[in-house]
Amino acid sequence: METGDTLKDLLEDNDLTAVRAWLGTQPPYVIADELARMDALAAVVPFRMLDKDAALAVFEELDPVDQQQILSGLRDKAFRDLIEGMDPDDRARMLGEAPAKVTHRVLSGLSPRERLMTAELLGYPDGSVGRIMTPEVVALPVDITAKQALRRIRVKGGNAESVYTLPIVESGRRLVGVCELRDLVLSDPDTPVAELVDTQVPTARATDPAEDAARLLAEANILNLPVVDSEQRLVGLFTFDDAMEVIEAADTEDAARQAASLPWSGHYMFAGVWQLARSRATWLLLLIVAATLTVTVTRAFEATLEQVTALALFIPLLIGTGGNAGAQAATAVVRALAVGEVRTGDLARVIWRECRVGLVLGAMLAVVGLGVAVIFVDPRVALVVAVSLVVICAWAATVGGSMPLLAKKVGIDPAVVSAPMVTTLVDATGLIIYFVLANAILGL
Amino acid sequence: METGDTLKDLLEDNDLTAVRAWLGTQPPYVIADELARMDALAAVVPFRMLDKDAALAVFEELDPVDQQQILSGLRDKAFRDLIEGMDPDDRARMLGEAPAKVTHRVLSGLSPRERLMTAELLGYPDGSVGRIMTPEVVALPVDITAKQALRRIRVKGGNAESVYTLPIVESGRRLVGVCELRDLVLSDPDTPVAELVDTQVPTARATDPAEDAARLLAEANILNLPVVDSEQRLVGLFTFDDAMEVIEAADTEDAARQAASLPWSGHYMFAGVWQLARSRATWLLLLIVAATLTVTVTRAFEATLEQVTALALFIPLLIGTGGNAGAQAATAVVRALAVGEVRTGDLARVIWRECRVGLVLGAMLAVVGLGVAVIFVDPRVALVVAVSLVVICAWAATVGGSMPLLAKKVGIDPAVVSAPMVTTLVDATGLIIYFVLANAILGL
Numbered sequence: 051m052e053t054g055d056t057l058k059d060l061l062e063d064n065d066l067t068a069v070r071a072w073l074g075t076q077p078p079y080v081i082a083d084e085l086a087r088m089d090a091l092a093a094v095v096p097f098r099m100l101d102k103d104a105a106l107a108v109f110e111e112l113d114p115v116d117q118q119q120i121l122s123g124l125r126d127k128a129f130r131d132l133i134e135g136m137d138p139d140d141r142a143r144m145l146g147e148a149p150a151k152v153t154h155r156v157l158s159g160l161s162p163r164e165r166l167m168t169a170e171l172l173g174y175p176d177g178s179v180g181r182i183m184t185p186e187v188v189a190l191p192v193d194i195t196a197k198q199a200l201r202r203i204r205v206k207g208g209n210a211e212s213v214y215t216l217p218i219v220e221s222g223r224r225l226v227g228v229c230e231l232r233d234l235v236l237s238d239p240d241t242p243v244a245e246l247v248d249t250q251v252p253t254a255r256a257t258d259p260a261e262d263a264a265r266l267l268a269e270a271n272i273l274n275l276p277v278v279d280s281e282q283r284l285v286g287l288f289t290f291d292d293a294m295e296v297i298e299a300a301d302t303e304d305a306a307r308q309a310a311s312l313p314w315s316g317h318y319m320f321a322g323v324w325q326l327a328r329s330r331a332t333w334l335l336l337l338i339v340a341a342t343l344t345v346t347v348t349r350a351f352e353a354t355l356e357q358v359t360a361l362a363l364f365i366p367l368l369i370g371t372g373g374n375a376g377a378q379a380a381t382a383v384v385r386a387l388a389v390g391e392v393r394t395g396d397l398a399r400v401i402w403r404e405c406r407v408g409l410v411l412g413a414m415l416a417v418v419g420l421g422v423a424v425i426f427v428d429p430r431v432a433l434v435v436a437v438s439l440v441v442i443c444a445w446a447a448t449v450g451g452s453m454p455l456l457a458k459k460v461g462i463d464p465a466v467v468s469a470p471m472v473t474t475l476v477d478a479t480g481l482i483i484y485f486v487l488a489n490a491i492l493g494l
Numbered sequence: 495m496e497t498g499d500t501l502k503d504l505l506e507d508n509d510l511t512a513v514r515a516w517l518g519t520q521p522p523y524v525i526a527d528e529l530a531r532m533d534a535l536a537a538v539v540p541f542r543m544l545d546k547d548a549a550l551a552v553f554e555e556l557d558p559v560d561q562q563q564i565l566s567g568l569r570d571k572a573f574r575d576l577i578e579g580m581d582p583d584d585r586a587r588m589l590g591e592a593p594a595k596v597t598h599r600v601l602s603g604l605s606p607r608e609r610l611m612t613a614e615l616l617g618y619p620d621g622s623v624g625r626i627m628t629p630e631v632v633a634l635p636v637d638i639t640a641k642q643a644l645r646r647i648r649v650k651g652g653n654a655e656s657v658y659t660l661p662i663v664e665s666g667r668r669l670v671g672v673c674e675l676r677d678l679v680l681s682d683p684d685t686p687v688a689e690l691v692d693t694q695v696p697t698a699r700a701t702d703p704a705e706d707a708a709r710l711l712a713e714a715n716i717l718n719l720p721v722v723d724s725e726q727r728l729v730g731l732f733t734f735d736d737a738m739e740v741i742e743a744a745d746t747e748d749a750a751r752q753a754a755s756l757p758w759s760g761h762y763m764f765a766g767v768w769q770l771a772r773s774r775a776t777w778l779l780l781l782i783v784a785a786t787l788t789v790t791v792t793r794a795f796e797a798t799l800e801q802v803t804a805l806a807l808f809i810p811l812l813i814g815t816g817g818n819a820g821a822q823a824a825t826a827v828v829r830a831l832a833v834g835e836v837r838t839g840d841l842a843r844v845i846w847r848e849c850r851v852g853l854v855l856g857a858m859l860a861v862v863g864l865g866v867a868v869i870f871v872d873p874r875v876a877l878v879v880a881v882s883l884v885v886i887c888a889w890a891a892t893v894g895g896s897m898p899l900l901a902k903k904v905g906i907d908p909a910v911v912s913a914p915m916v917t918t919l920v921d922a923t924g925l926i927i928y929f930v931l932a933n934a935i936l937g938l
Contacts, residue, residue, distance in 0.1 A: 235679065331858055335859065338859050359796075366921050367785040373914070410768070
């Protein structure tokens with residue numbers, strides 16, 4: 051996949067023949083990847099050198115933000131060719147994030163048919179299946195033969211994004227099931243479609259969250275999911291490639307949330323320093339405010355610390371370990387929720403298992419902690435450290451494991467229960483556990 | 495998706511009629527999901543109640559570990575029907591993780607043709623494309639027409655896992671390109687296949703890592719990736735549903751690694767407490783040993799702490815915030831590497847941007863930190879806290895952002911650079927920064 055020179059190098063050398071040669075030999079997704087790594091003004095230059103079909107293929111691989119920037123650099127003719135050629139769902143996705151001015155320019159440049167389809171998709175809520183599905187579907191009636199079905203597909207299939215999954219509908223476009231192109235091709239031409247239709251196929255509602263539909267498609271191993279409205283009428287098809295993009299974006303979002311960053315849809319290398327800082331600042335600021343609790347707790351136990359100053363030595367180790375154990379539990383449960391292994395009803399069972407896991411881990415760590423502590427301090431202080439490790443680990447795992455479920459119960463994305471959030475929470479509570487145990491064991 | 499009673503409830507009530515009714519109405523992936531949530535002995539009972547086709551469909555949805563447990567509960571006839579019906583790639587995946595005894599029982603129960611295909615797949619390295627691809631492909635010669643091609647597909651397509659992507663080969667099965675079933679169906683029957691073939695399609699080598707091939711398939715938006723050997727000869731097809739599973743598993747692994755857990759392929763609710771504890775213990779133990787550095791550092795600066803005991807109050811807040819900022823940077827870069835937005839060659843640029851992001855964040859946090867600290871302590875100590883926040887954040891973001899790239903450079907999975915690892919590293923170094931700054935500013 052790696053070429054010696056990148057597109058950027060070639061452009062900087064102003065070697066337009068080499069640029070043209072490079073563009074002619076690379077597949078669209080590679081070209082799109084290179085363009086996304088350049089800034090918008092520079093990217094328009096090679097983009098204009100692509101022929102009409104290649105331009106469309108490359109354009110469809112770009113993120114909505116990059117698409118808008120390319121569009122703003124194009125003249126009317128090239129602009130219109132491009133947006134008219136796009137699939138309606140890709141167009142709706144781009145416009146969903148575009149300023150009103152761009153939306154207007156795009157919609158007014160379209161043919162009436164394409165404009166209608168795009169406007170319909172834009173009517174669905176952001177992040178819903180309706181926004182992403184393709185409305186261009188070849189639907190078949192149930193009372194024809196395989197041969198007749200293939201003839202219809204030949205006539206109507208040219209515009210459809212996929213003809214591999216063929217929804218079968220009865221009057222009023224009510225969905226009966228789906229038929230696979232594979233079965234139509236492989237079976238005897240006179241077979242009635244009714245014999246080939248799968249009526250148990252899962253469907254999505256156009257207003258469902260796109261991520262749920264994508265996970266359903268992945269779990270059920272199907273190529274395209276028929277999309278219906280509230281009255282089971284066929285409105286479109288949710289395709290596997292869109293599902294893969296949705297899952298990748300959702301996993302990227304979850305990864306960002308897990309580290310207490312706000313998710314955003316840009317490219318890491320393309321984002322400005324301010325943009326990156328903004329996505330991380332909110333939680334860092336909230337968490338530092340929460341962390342002042344640790345100052346209050348430490349202050350409340352200042353007398354304890356002054357009597358046994360050796361206790362201060364182990365504060366970072368104890369709260370660090372507690373934070374780590376809590377982060378492990380939280381991440382495991384967030385992921386298990388995302389892929390459907392855990393449901394909100396499992397709360398009690400999750401608490402019970404994480405509490406035991408935490409005790410087991412705490413016991414192991416206590417052995418190490420005791421060994422380390424006796425090197426540095428009085429054995430009785432070392433005992434405080436060891437016992438604290440057991441209690442803090444059990445507590446941290448329980449908190450970390452249950453918080454994502456509690457978040458989901460109250461309707462918050464469980465992925466916001468980030469490692470830093472759990473760490474900060476366990477820092478303050480872990481200190482209380484440590485000092486209370488110290489007072490008890492050392493008899494202060 | 496939610497049914498009132500789960501399969502488990504029905505079984506516990508011993509209501510076999512209701513179990514049978516439930517099994518008859520649910521799609522295979524829902525049944526598999528319920529079975530995976532039960533223990534092996536209990537799961538065999540409803541599994542035996544499925545008819546032959548349903549049993550196979552459900553079985554193929556299970557994880558390899560669950561598959562083995564179901565298999566061990568089956569008699570010879572049911573056992574043979576099941577494994578003979580599986581696709582060779584699914585069979586190879588299950589056997590890849592099975593004990594030798596199971597492998598022997600499975601292979602010896604197969605027909606010679608199926609045994610050969612399975613054994614060939616098992617010859618590829620674990621985690622490679624070859625292990626997961628389907629070897630049952632309909633390959634077409636380049637010198638026929640669309641109509642002739644469709645006839646061949648009808649004859650040979652019954653066993654193939656997919657007939658939507660048709661590899662076109664010349665003598666010696668050397669790959670020329672692919673043709674889509676869609677194009678064969680939609681074009682005039684007399685069109686030569688040569689006109690429909692796409693020769694620029696990306697391919698995978700059978701020995702490539704499966705994750706790379708899956709990401710390539712997703713990025714290029716294609717349904718199936720032709721798989722070739724070192725001499726460009728066609729050996730199979732890597733299908734979109736396998737790619738989705740590989741990506742989901744890789745993202746689950748990355749999520750686990752990001753929280754310093756060892757990845758394992760089991761179900762969260764199905765795993766034993768010891769199994770969960772084992773996956774988390776290794777890193778926790780390594781990290782607590784590394785955390786003893788914080789004890790050493792604190793001890794080295796004990797004189798400073800004894801002179802200004804107020805400094806101890808802010809230790810958890812400072813190292814906690816530094817850890818959070820480092821974890822954000824590390825997670826962002828790990829994800830950007832996974833989805834291909836950052837390459838190892840970008841190291842210098844990543845360091846430069848993370849350093850600036852850290853400075854910006856540190857400056858914001860310093861304002862809050864100063865405000866909090868002046869409430870509790872002497873303004874000069876508050877100043878130490880504020881300056882430390884700026885330096886620690888810049889340092890943490892730089893370390894967190896560059897470590898995944900350095901790991902990748904030396905051939906380690908960047909996802910092992912976990913939030914807890916960065917946090918622990920930043921704890922010790924953050925303390926040094928804090929105490930050194932305190933000595934300098936307070937003139938100790």
